Amino acid sequence: MPIEKPFQTRKVVIIGAGRVGSHVALCLMFRHLVNEIVFLDVNREAAEAQVMDLEDLASGMGDSFNIHVGDYADCADAHFIVLTAGRSRRPGETRLDMLGGTMKVLEGIVGPVRDSGFNGIVLSVSNPADIVTEYLYRNLGLPREHVFGTGTALDSVRLRRILSGIIDVDAKQIQAFCMGEHGDSSFIPTSHVTVGSITLREYLAMNHHSNSNIDFDDVKRMVKESGSKIVGGKGCTEFGIASVVAEIITAILHNEKRMLPLSVHLEGEYGESGISAGTPCIVGSNGIDAVLEIDLSYDERRAMRNSCSIIRGYVDQVMPEVPAQE
Numbered sequence: 001m002p003i004e005k006p007f008q009t010r011k012v013v014i015i016g017a018g019r020v021g022s023h024v025a026l027c028l029m030f031r032h033l034v035n036e037i038v039f040l041d042v043n044r045e046a047a048e049a050q051v052m053d054l055e056d057l058a059s060g061m062g063d064s065f066n067i068h069v070g071d072y073a074d075c076a077d078a079h080f081i082v083l084t085a086g087r088s089r090r091p092g093e094t095r096l097d098m099l100g101g102t103m104k105v106l107e108g109i110v111g112p113v114r115d116s117g118f119n120g121i122v123l124s125v126s127n128p129a130d131i132v133t134e135y136l137y138r139n140l141g142l143p144r145e146h147v148f149g150t151g152t153a154l155d156s157v158r159l160r161r162i163l164s165g166i167i168d169v170d171a172k173q174i175q176a177f178c179m180g181e182h183g184d185s186s187f188i189p190t191s192h193v194t195v196g197s198i199t200l201r202e203y204l205a206m207n208h209h210s211n212s213n214i215d216f217d218d219v220k221r222m223v224k225e226s227g228s229k230i231v232g233g234k235g236c237t238e239f240g241i242a243s244v245v246a247e248i249i250t251a252i253l254h255n256e257k258r259m260l261p262l263s264v265h266l267e268g269e270y271g272e273s274g275i276s277a278g279t280p281c282i283v284g285s286n287g288i289d290a291v292l293e294i295d296l297s298y299d300e301r302r303a304m305r306n307s308c309s310i311i312r313g314y315v316d317q318v319m320p321e322v323p324a325q326e
């Protein structure tokens with residue numbers, strides 16, 4: 001007798017089969033989050049090689065996945081598109097320096113994705129992350145809940161790692177995130193840092209510290225320098241961001257309603273609209289369930305405004321027209 005509720009396959013299309021794209025696939029496979037992975041890349045030969053290598057991994061793990069190189073028609077029935085096309089950041093380069101090159105890449109991608117009839121969730125990674133997210137939002141015709149970027153999620157992972165080292169508490173017990181641009185103007189809303197459910201101030205006091213023991217300017221500098229240090233040492237960053245993508249996809253597939261800092265098109269939150277920037281969001285099976293506008297101190301509000309105005313400057317350069325939805 002046929003099963004009334006058929007088991008469904010989960011399909012992801014990864015655009016850009018480079019270092020980030022391949023590690024996103026790896027994390028999704030290790031966690032069994034999808035069973036079909038399609039790579040789209042202008043370098044088809046390299047993408048075919050990634051497929052073979054990942055098939056070897058699946059064989060080695062005793063797992064089976066449908067992994068292949070495809071074309072844009074594959075987007076039609078995909079649940080997710082993960083955009084990682086472009087190239088790695090070069091030592092000394094800011095993410096914003098990459099805008100011109102990324103725009104050329106995007107121009108060849110958005111039309112075919114839109115024409116494919118894709119109706120799932122787009123998760124954008126390519127840099128500069130917030131400007132790319134805004135470009136996708138304006139050009140794909142999808143709601144902001146379904147097209148968003150990893151934004152400051154990676155910065156936040158780094159922040160928790162660094163805080164964990166300072167206060168000697170496991171990173172997963174620390175609630176802390178970065179906001180604004182995924183880039184040099186990101187900031188830490190320090191008033192929202194907690195350890196367990198205890199405010200950082202109280203936690204430090206209980207442990208005979210004083211709040212001044214944490215120099216958040218220094219922490220911010222370390223967070224910002226993490227990316228450049230990794231790029232300087234190995235030519236790219238790939239593992240951290242791949243884990244971030246897997247976490248977001250987990251939150252969606254398991255309808256976790258989990259708070260994650262993502263880059264999303266703002267519609268008046270923090271007094272900003274017409275750009276995408278990093279802010280905490282609730283993530284569940286509909287993508288972004290809610291864009292949270294949290295309380296910020298005077299200095300944090302200024303930092304958010306500054307970060308958004310930097311993003312806006314670049315958005316206006318490459319997309320002078322106002323989004324159709326507004």
Ligand SMILES: NC(=O)C1=CN([C@@H]2O[C@H](COP(=O)(O)OP(=O)(O)OC[C@H]3O[C@@H](n4cnc5c(N)ncnc54)[C@H](O)[C@@H]3O)[C@@H](O)[C@H]2O)C=CC1
Pocket residue numbers: 015016017018019020021040041042043046084085086087088089105106108109124125126127128129150151154182236237238241
């Ligand atoms: N948002 C974040 O937190 C992070 C963002 N990134 C960004 O991710 C992007 C990818 O980085 P990597 O994987 O290290 O670069 P990579 O150079 O290893 O791979 C990029 C791939 O994109 C492909 N590609 C280029 N143009 C394309 C097009 N029009 N259509 C399809 N594929 C195309 C290339 O052939 C290459 O295989 C960069 O923009 C990088 O800055 C990387 C790490 C973290």
Ligand SMILES: CC(=O)C(=O)O
Pocket residue numbers: 089095127154227237
């Ligand atoms: C490349 C990049 O954006 C990062 O690792 O933060």
